[in-house]
Amino acid sequence: MRICLLTPAPDHPLLAETTALLTPHHDVQWLDPGTAKGLPDPAALADVYLLKTRTPRALALARFLEEHGAPVLNSASATELCQDRTAMAEVALRAGLPFVATRTEASLTRLAEAGEELPWPVVVKSRHSRRHDLVARADDTARLRALARQWPDEPVVIQPFTPNDGWDHKLWVVADEIFAGLRRSELATAVPDRTTRSLGTGELPARWLDVVRRVGEVFALDVYGVDLLDAGGEPVIVDVNAFPGIRGQAGAPEALAALALRTAAGSRPPRVLVGP
Known part of the structure; x- marks a missing residue:
């Protein structure tokens, strides 16, 4: 071949x-x-x-x-x-996946200048996913304005911050095989270590794995990653990646x-x- x-x-x-x-x-x-x-x-x-x-x-x-x-x-x-976070959210929510609520803004500057009261804290992300894009937490208007000064014309999505245990559940799928890991969230208050720890799929609830498999069907992906947060025992999807870099996963x-x-x-x- x-x-x-x-x-x-x-x-x-x-x-x-x-x-x-x-x-x-x-x-x-x-x-x-x-x-x-x-x-x-x-x-x-x-x-x-x-x-x-x-x-x-x-x-x-x-x-x-x-x-x-x-x-x-x-x-x-x-x-x-999977590069357009607005389209990603629309597709996921339409399919009934537990995707975080997502709102789109044409620019961060416009949102900051509007002075709108948001359901703080919020997560602000570049609408278009790419290397070194914007992913940040804002707890108030002052923080939002500071981000706007750094990213004045950036199209963004705004998502409510999902209370969680401070760990991102990283799940990767290759065909029918699922690999999993835990990594401290980059939005956590303190991030001492960004090393990913391998996690056996047997340590996750079966319904979480069903959600991850369903992502592949909905997004027509054969090799993909899903970032999940544990919201009181329920999975919340915060990102989907096409062909991620799966490192350190035996069997991948x-x-x-x-x-x-x-x-x-x-x-x-x-x-x-x-x-x-």
């Missing part, structure tokens, strides 16, 4: 370990959509592509590949959906290698995003 990684960083631990598992018997290549010159020859496409980057050029390339019959994990449309590279081969062989086609 010919497997191609769409990424600027093939040395990412998950990808590197997956490549090491596949290369004895399969041809694994990589392509950086950001530096690629031209489009691939439609007559010489790989058997499957793994989309581990989310730039506009990467999404355009993924769409080209899909249009020419190549399977892409995850699809361009599903990956793009093996699951990804197996998924790539099944997809390349045609026994598991990529999920398809269905419109409203």
Whole structure:
């Protein structure tokens, strides 16, 4: 099989370990959509592509590949959906998922100048998910205005702060396998350590795992991450990520290698995003 990684960083631990598992018997290549010159020859496409980057050029390339019959994990449309936190919330809530209430504002400056009384504390996030985007807690108008000075024209979403135990439950899914970890929330009052601690799925309620599986169905994702908060024993989804960097999870590279081969062989086609 010919497997191609769409990424600027093939040395990412998950990808590197997956490549090491596949290369004895399969041809694994990589392509950086950001530096690629031209489009691939439609007559010489790989058997499957793994989309581990989310730039506009990467999404355009993924769409080209899909249009020419190549399977892409995850699809361009599903990956793009997870970059827009407004659309993400709308899709999740419409599907009945326990997603945190989300309100969209055209700019943080406009919201701060309006002087509107919000249900403090709130969580302020960039509407468009990307590296080094805005994710912060605001307890009052003064903090909101301070954020507006740093991010004056940033389109944002506003979410009520969900009281929780200060830990983010990080769940990652590769096909049908779920991996889990605990990480101190970046919004916690004190964040002494951001190390992720592995968590056995047996330590989580079965209904939490059902919610996570349902996310994959709703968002048409085959490789994804879900951030959950424990709100008095009930899961609250605060984020969904397409093809996250799954680090330090035993069995994850093996699951990804197996998924790539099944997809390349045609026994598991990529999920398809269905419109409203």
